Amino acid sequence: MTELNVGKKLQAARKAAGLSVEQLAEKLCLSVDKVDLLEKNNFGMLSAPTYVAGYIRSYCDEVKLDVEPFLDAYHQSHLDDEPQLSSTSNQPVQMDAKDPRFISMTIAVLLVLFVLIGIWAWESFKVNDANVVDADTPLPEIEAVFNGLDEQSAEQVDETSLALKTELQEQASEVIEQADSSTEEFSVSDEVTVAEEESANIDAGSVEEQVKTSVLVESNGQAPSGGDTVIVTVTSQSWVNVKDANGYRLYYNMLNPSQGSIIMKGKAPFDVVLGDASAVKLSINSNVYNVIRHMRTDKSARFSVE
Numbered sequence: 001m002t003e004l005n006v007g008k009k010l011q012a013a014r015k016a017a018g019l020s021v022e023q024l025a026e027k028l029c030l031s032v033d034k035v036d037l038l039e040k041n042n043f044g045m046l047s048a049p050t051y052v053a054g055y056i057r058s059y060c061d062e063v064k065l066d067v068e069p070f071l072d073a074y075h076q077s078h079l080d081d082e083p084q085l086s087s088t089s090n091q092p093v094q095m096d097a098k099d100p101r102f103i104s105m106t107i108a109v110l111l112v113l114f115v116l117i118g119i120w121a122w123e124s125f126k127v128n129d130a131n132v133v134d135a136d137t138p139l140p141e142i143e144a145v146f147n148g149l150d151e152q153s154a155e156q157v158d159e160t161s162l163a164l165k166t167e168l169q170e171q172a173s174e175v176i177e178q179a180d181s182s183t184e185e186f187s188v189s190d191e192v193t194v195a196e197e198e199s200a201n202i203d204a205g206s207v208e209e210q211v212k213t214s215v216l217v218e219s220n221g222q223a224p225s226g227g228d229t230v231i232v233t234v235t236s237q238s239w240v241n242v243k244d245a246n247g248y249r250l251y252y253n254m255l256n257p258s259q260g261s262i263i264m265k266g267k268a269p270f271d272v273v274l275g276d277a278s279a280v281k282l283s284i285n286s287n288v289y290n291v292i293r294h295m296r297t298d299k300s301a302r303f304s305v306e
Contacts, residue, residue, distance in 0.1 A: 006056070006073050007041035013063035014039075028058050035059075043074065223248035226267025228306075231283045233261045239275030244268070269306035277301035 014024055025035045037045050038055055046052050053071055060067035223244050232240055234255050242250045244266030251262055254275075274280050277295035281288070284305055294301040 006070055007039045009065070009070070010056075010059050010063070011039040013060075013065050017063045019063070024059075024062065027062055028055070030055065030058075049075075221250050221262060221264040223250060223266035226265060228266060228268040228270070229285055230264045230266070230270055230305075231261050232264070233281045234276075234279050235281070236276065236279040238277075238279045239273070240280070241271075241273035243271045245270070269304045271304050272302070274301045275299075 014021075019027075021032055021035050021039075025032045028035065034046060034055065037043070038052075038059060043049075043052050046055065053074060056070050056074055057067050059065075060070055223246060225246065226244055228244075230242060230250065232242070232251070232255065234240075234257055237254060237256050239253075240255045240262070241252050242264055244250060246267050248266055250264035250266050250270075255262060268284065270284065272282070272291075274291060276299045277291045278299050280291055280301075282291050282305070283289060289305050291301055291303070294303040
């Protein structure tokens with residue numbers, strides 16, 4: 001069977017089956033043009049050889065022909081139509097997981113990643129170590145932190161301590177002077193006089209205790225003159241210091257809720273110092289005074305009221 005006989009025999013079989021080109025094309029799901037090219041042996045104008053062989057097979061099955069002789073004839077006459085396989089390819093070379101280059105690149109990437117993580121962790125550690133001091137740190141450890149301050153910070157601490165010490169000494173001197181005055185006017189007991197003489201040589205660390213003893217005996221909450229009344233009540237423990245316009249200390253001690261209200265008489269205006277203003281209620285001449293507006297961030301307050 002020659003190349004020319006393939007198309008002619010297919011055409012003859014179609015006509016013998018009583019089918020038109022259009023009818024056969026519909027059955028094969030092909031276009032009329034493709035059926036016409038098959039019957040005219042114009043295989044080169046069709047698709048790739050593999051598809052042409054499929055068309056011939058379908059055609060033979062539809063018109064009840066043995067397909068093998070037709071396929072053999074087609075393949076023998078169209079060997080040159082088969083695509084030649086190339087020994088080279090334009091596809092990029094794929095690296096295998098065991099390729100040394102792949103392993104080297106992986107190790108390099110991991111090393112760079114570890115170095116970056118290490119740098120980030122070290123910088124974070126230095127920032128936290130420099131700026132964070134735990135609130136639960138024991139006293140010796142806090143002292144160690146202060147010992148590590150630079151010279152400027154150490155000088156600031158010394159200045160603060162000196163100012164506090166000076167203030168306490170001034171308060172002690174003032175108390176002593178008031179105690180002397182009170183002794184002359186009211187004949188204070190010998191015990192108070194002894195406390196005043198000993199307070200002349202006290203250091204800053206014992207000033208507070210000496211002040212408490214002297215002042216309470218001095219005024220007992222009532223100045224020699226003045227008709228104004230101050231009442232102080234606390235809801236929790238707080239330091240209270242009250243002095244009238246004449247300079248008499250009416251109260252200078254720690255006040256607890258169990259002590260009840262402290263009633264003091266003197267001359268307004270009164271100078272008031274509170275250790276915890278949030279826990280103190282104060283009234284002057286039966287008028288409630290708002291001490292919260294003078295409260296500092298550490299809850300202490302210092303103000304004058306009349």
